[in-house]
Amino acid sequence: MLSPEVLILLILDGAILLFLTLSFFTAVLIVRYFDFSKDTPLQYYLERRSYLVSVILHLSFSLKIPLLFYFVYTLDKLSNVIPGAMCAAGVITSNSYGVALLAVKVLNIYLFGLWLVANREDFFTKEYRFTKFKFKFFIFIYLFVVGEFILELLFFKSLDVSKVVSCCGVLFDATKNSTLFSFFLLDSKLSAGLFYLSFFLLLFFRKKIYLFSLLTLIFLLFSLISLIQFFSPYIYQLPTHHCPFCLLQKEYFYVGYLLYTFLFLGTFLGVSVGFKKFFLTKEDKSWPSLLFDSLYLLVVTFYPVWYLFKNGVTLF
Amino acid sequence: MIEFAISSLKRRFWKYLAVFFIYTLLIWLTSSIFLISLSLKKELFLTVEELPEIIVQKTLAGRLIPIEIDRVEKIEEIVGVEAAYPRVWGYYYFAPARVNFSVVGLEEIGYTKTLNNFLALNEFEGNVMVVGEGVKRILNNYYYKEFFNFITPSGEFVQVKLKGTFPTTSALESSDTILLPLPLARKIFQLPSHLATDIVVKVPNPKEVPLISQKIKTLFPDSRVISKEDIKASYQNLFDYKQGVFLAVMLGAFLAFFILAFERISAIGQEEMKEIGILKALGWQIRDILKLKFLEALLVVGNAFFIGIVLSYGYVFWFQAPLLRNLFSGFSVLKPTVEFLPVWDWGVFITLFLVTVPLYLFAVIIPSWRASVVDPEEILR
Numbered sequence: 001m002l003s004p005e006v007l008i009l010l011i012l013d014g015a016i017l018l019f020l021t022l023s024f025f026t027a028v029l030i031v032r033y034f035d036f037s038k039d040t041p042l043q044y045y046l047e048r049r050s051y052l053v054s055v056i057l058h059l060s061f062s063l064k065i066p067l068l069f070y071f072v073y074t075l076d077k078l079s080n081v082i083p084g085a086m087c088a089a090g091v092i093t094s095n096s097y098g099v100a101l102l103a104v105k106v107l108n109i110y111l112f113g114l115w116l117v118a119n120r121e122d123f124f125t126k127e128y129r130f131t132k133f134k135f136k137f138f139i140f141i142y143l144f145v146v147g148e149f150i151l152e153l154l155f156f157k158s159l160d161v162s163k164v165v166s167c168c169g170v171l172f173d174a175t176k177n178s179t180l181f182s183f184f185l186l187d188s189k190l191s192a193g194l195f196y197l198s199f200f201l202l203l204f205f206r207k208k209i210y211l212f213s214l215l216t217l218i219f220l221l222f223s224l225i226s227l228i229q230f231f232s233p234y235i236y237q238l239p240t241h242h243c244p245f246c247l248l249q250k251e252y253f254y255v256g257y258l259l260y261t262f263l264f265l266g267t268f269l270g271v272s273v274g275f276k277k278f279f280l281t282k283e284d285k286s287w288p289s290l291l292f293d294s295l296y297l298l299v300v301t302f303y304p305v306w307y308l309f310k311n312g313v314t315l316f
Numbered sequence: 317m318i319e320f321a322i323s324s325l326k327r328r329f330w331k332y333l334a335v336f337f338i339y340t341l342l343i344w345l346t347s348s349i350f351l352i353s354l355s356l357k358k359e360l361f362l363t364v365e366e367l368p369e370i371i372v373q374k375t376l377a378g379r380l381i382p383i384e385i386d387r388v389e390k391i392e393e394i395v396g397v398e399a400a401y402p403r404v405w406g407y408y409y410f411a412p413a414r415v416n417f418s419v420v421g422l423e424e425i426g427y428t429k430t431l432n433n434f435l436a437l438n439e440f441e442g443n444v445m446v447v448g449e450g451v452k453r454i455l456n457n458y459y460y461k462e463f464f465n466f467i468t469p470s471g472e473f474v475q476v477k478l479k480g481t482f483p484t485t486s487a488l489e490s491s492d493t494i495l496l497p498l499p500l501a502r503k504i505f506q507l508p509s510h511l512a513t514d515i516v517v518k519v520p521n522p523k524e525v526p527l528i529s530q531k532i533k534t535l536f537p538d539s540r541v542i543s544k545e546d547i548k549a550s551y552q553n554l555f556d557y558k559q560g561v562f563l564a565v566m567l568g569a570f571l572a573f574f575i576l577a578f579e580r581i582s583a584i585g586q587e588e589m590k591e592i593g594i595l596k597a598l599g600w601q602i603r604d605i606l607k608l609k610f611l612e613a614l615l616v617v618g619n620a621f622f623i624g625i626v627l628s629y630g631y632v633f634w635f636q637a638p639l640l641r642n643l644f645s646g647f648s649v650l651k652p653t654v655e656f657l658p659v660w661d662w663g664v665f666i667t668l669f670l671v672t673v674p675l676y677l678f679a680v681i682i683p684s685w686r687a688s689v690v691d692p693e694e695i696l697r
Contacts, residue, residue, distance in 0.1 A: 003556035004350075004563045005663075008671045011567070015678050048689040051602045055681055063674050070670060073663060080552050123603070 003081075005074040006156050012067060016060045017149050023053040024142045027135040034135075036127050050131060053138070054119050061112040068105050069257065072248055082165055088245040089168035097155040104148045110268055111141045117272050121280045130280060137279075168243035188229045188316045195219075195226035199297055202270075206286045213274025219293065220267040227259075227300065230316070234303040239315045259299060266292030321611040328588070335577050336620050342566070342573060343624025343672055344631070348640055349562050350664050351632045355656040357555045364547055368516035369525050372400075372532055373540045380540070382511035387536060391517055394531050396524040402512030404501045408466065408494070413454050417447075418493045421501025443500065444479040450491035452481045466504045474504055563671070570671075574679040581613075581683040592687055593695030602688050609684035610677070617676045621669065633658045 026049045034046050075088035085091050092098035115137055122130040198219040205211045228242050235252055236243075247256030269289035276282045308314055325332060372391065374383035383402070391400045404421035445464070447455070455464055455478070466474040482495065502509065517532070519525050529541045584592075592605060631637055633656055641656075 004559045004667060007560055007563055008667060012670060012674060015675060019678060019681065048602075048685075051606070051689065052682070052685045055606055055685060059674075059677055059681065066666075066670070070666065073666075077663070081549050081556070083549070 003074075003078065005070070005077060009067065009071060009074060010152065010156065012063065013149055013152060016063060017145060019056045020060060020142055020145055023056050024139065026050070026053050027138045027142070030135045031132060031139065034128075034132055036131075047128070050128075050135075053135075054123075057112065057115060057119070057138070061109075061116055064105075064109050064112060068109060071102075071105060072245070076245070076249065078159070082159070083162070085165050086167040086246075087243065087249060089243055090165045091159070092245075094160070094163065094165040095155065095158045097151050097158065101148070101151040101155050104144060104151060106264070108141070108144050108148055109264075110271065111144060113268050114272055114275050115141060117276060118280060121276070121282060133279060168241075168246060188233075191222065191226040192230035195222045195230070196297075198222045199293065202290065202293065206290060209273055209277045209283070209286065212286050212289075213271050216267050216270030216274075216289065216293075219270070220263070223263055223267075223296065223300075231300045231303060233315050234307050237307065255299070259296060262292050262296035262299065266290070266294075266296055317608065317611060318615075321608055321615060324591075324608070325612055325615060331580060331583075332616055335580050336616055338573055338576065339617065339620040339672075339676070340624045340627070342569060343621055343668065344627045346563070346566055346671070347625050347628040347664075347668050348632050348637060350559065350668065351628060351659065352637055352640060352656065353555050353559050354659045354661055354664055355632070357551065358657055358659050360551050361548065364544060364551065367544055367547065369519040369522065369544050370517040370529055370532070371542045372515040372517060372536070373542070374514075374536070374538055375540050376538070380514075382507060383514055383539070385510050385512050388512075388515055390535060391515060391532060394528055394535075396519060396521065396528055398518040398520050400515055400517045402515050404498055404505070404507060405513050406505055408504070410454070412458055415454060416492070417451055419496060419501060419504065420493060421496050421498040423498045442497070443474075443476050444497070445476045445500075446479050446482050446495045448491045448493040449481055451494055452478075468504055469506050474500075476500065570675065574675060577676060577679045578683060581680050582686070584683075584687050588687070589690060589695050592690055593692040596690075596692035597696060605688035606684055609680070609687060613677060613680045613684070617673050621672060625665065625668070632656055 026046075030046050030050060033042055034050075035043060072088050075091040078091050079085035079087050082091055082094060085094065092102055115134060118130055118134040118137060122128060122134055198215060202212065202215050202219055205215060224244070228244050232242050232244065232247065233239050235247060235255065245256075246252065247259065248254060249256075266289050269292065270286065273284045273286055273289065276284050304314070372383065372387070373380050375381065385402050388400045388402055391397060401423075406419055407416040408419045409416055455461075460478070463475050463477050466476060468474060476496070496504070501507075507513075517528070519528055525543050525545070529543055532539060533541050595605060632640075636656055
């Protein structure tokens, strides 16, 4: 597939990988030799290098977020070319790498974000207390980034323009036993109930940081399931249309970009407070996370309410 | 901070001028190509939009051959088909100018809206033809001002009066076209009256198109069925491919540019070193200096991007892209005189932005970092 979008994705991810590989060598050196109490030339060298790595990661991170959206946009565009696909869902399931690739992409953004949190905390301490930790963590992230790049290459390489794929109407059809996403097939009302329940649990346990972080992950999971099962039909105003990708299209006023931004931001902040407390021994408030979670909840709840208000009936 | 960055850039105006200039040029070139391609695509899609939903052709040994007219009725019997028409059209090779004209035979109903409108306004019977602008130009060159002599396959001459040229919204579709009344077209091609070139099928509901295509295919296994969506997908593929190839070629240029930028920014003069040293002595941290350097880079690249885009808009849609247009429309004698229709597509600008700006920032990371970690004491000494 030689479409300009694909080319650009590969180039940028390649560039990021190249610079992260540079940082990786630094990270290995730092993990082995960094010692703040020494004043050898090597130590000075490493301290300087650690700045370089932090700049590279800042830039990579701020690039990775738009690239994720751009990736989805590219898939949407490719769906015009690939027979049967009507949105990104069809393209991404057209070969076995797609779903894994998307998952790793999202995961990597979370990981990068957490690294930046650690980095910030590290610069606040005078004696670089967390430097070793953050570079160990970076080595861990680096493996995922390499994995992501390999998956991306495989995905675009095996994207077949002549193969017919399923559209999202089939992929997320609850009546059929579609192979993918079978895990997501909870009953619609149940999924919505679990979604609200997990949100109230979040509210209730907002002071207990570890529990809060854990619950955030559960909240994320149920948000996605209920978005597919319960909310998306209201957004499309079509009881059979369950698709998390069509939200991103023009017909629905690109509401998906808003929704996913709120959801991912909220849950990221939720995970990061736990991360901070555990690794960086710093207590943080959970309200910023709750704020974005609630914004997501408000937007997503608006649709069924509006539907009920206009039509006087519910879909399920 | 921004003001500081601007004044810092001003002081090193000449150093950054080359980078800025080349970068603007590169962005202008890339974005012009994208805009031309996008505009052509829009134009083609406008044309495709007017096409009938399904075209049925007949094949024999993998080659296209004329199709029997009685198939029209059978196709019309399929549920969901509004109407089906046989078409008579083909290419006529005009040897002196070495060009192919597209000759289209018309009954009272045309296949596209523009043709229909045209037919409604004009009498169109007997030995007359209406031609596209490109055809008109060529015929004039060969002194066929009033009429034209077609030569049939058996060698007879058929004299046809030239009635005029027709207007179109999109120049691509019809510059090389000659419209004739149906009987005349048959006569010129010597096509028997029970045959047609192909059959077009009108289907009001687009969702029924795949099924109906399938039915026609089963009804006549020797036929080739092409739907509008197929045509669109293949156009999209073609244009993506052209843009992709171009971008791949441009990458070399971009790479060269990034090396230039790298060099430029790496070459930190005595003066600049001193400045950084003083800033650090004043209590600036490595982070602050990095921030300053990045801000400078952003200012350079952001302005270059903006100016490049504006320039390319002017170039393509105001001046109609001299020189570059040949890359896309080809050098055929009957080259249509395309007016580029203005387009605005966020996707393309985001694509352009992503290919240019972040890579530049990556190129300046290492030089900026090198500049920022210098030891103030060493320099000031």
